[in-house]
Amino acid sequence: MGIISRGFRGRPRDDHGRLPPGQYQVHDFPVLSAGPTPRIEQDRWEFAIDTEAGQTHRWSWQEFMALPQESPTADIHCVTKWSKFDTTWQGVSLDVLFEDVETAAEYALVHSYGGYTTNLPLEDLLDGKAWICHRFDGEELEPQHGGPARLVVPHLYFWKSAKWVRGIRLLNEDWPGFWESAGYHNYGDPWREQRYEGD
Secondary structure (H helix, E strand, C coil), X not given: CCCCCCCCCCCCCCCCCCCCCCCEECCCCCCCCCCCCCCCCCCCCEEEEECCCCXXXXXXXXXXXXXXXECCEEEEECCCCEEEEEEEEEEEEXXXXXXXXXXXXXXXXXXXXXXXXXXXXXXXXXXXXXXXXXXXXCEECCHHHCCCCEEECXXXXXXXXXXXXXXXXXXXXXXXXXXXXXXXXXXXXXXXXXXXXXX
């Protein structure tokens, strides 16, 4: 005789299909970082896109703040299995930053102050899928959460949303970033549980 009765579905879930497999919902905002928290003053901050042809597009903080702003609301999912629903951000869409960038590259390597890197297909940064954000929940983004500005790519595990972002290097071939080189999955889709290499 089985120990699970027919029709048993486990504890009821109230996430309306928003919680990827293996995740649990949190209401706080856990802080996880690969190293010490860099402290970058806004007057020293800059963001650059370097193309595969060697062209650089660069913005100071003032230039970045003068760009059109968006206020996305998104669920975010950490590889350590927590998910946070309805997070609210303010920042600049990558579509805006790439408006004048000519590239045939298919891959992007994101760089952060402090040395962190992560890789993504370029298509995962465009078409309304990603932002460089400087505000969270109506407040300036705190350094522990990636301030003054971080990448936000909600459809992938949150290690792809690099904190303290300073630039993107466009590449013709994929190049693994910090966690990807340490055995994390190269892509990181939470709905497919792509946590580690081989998942």
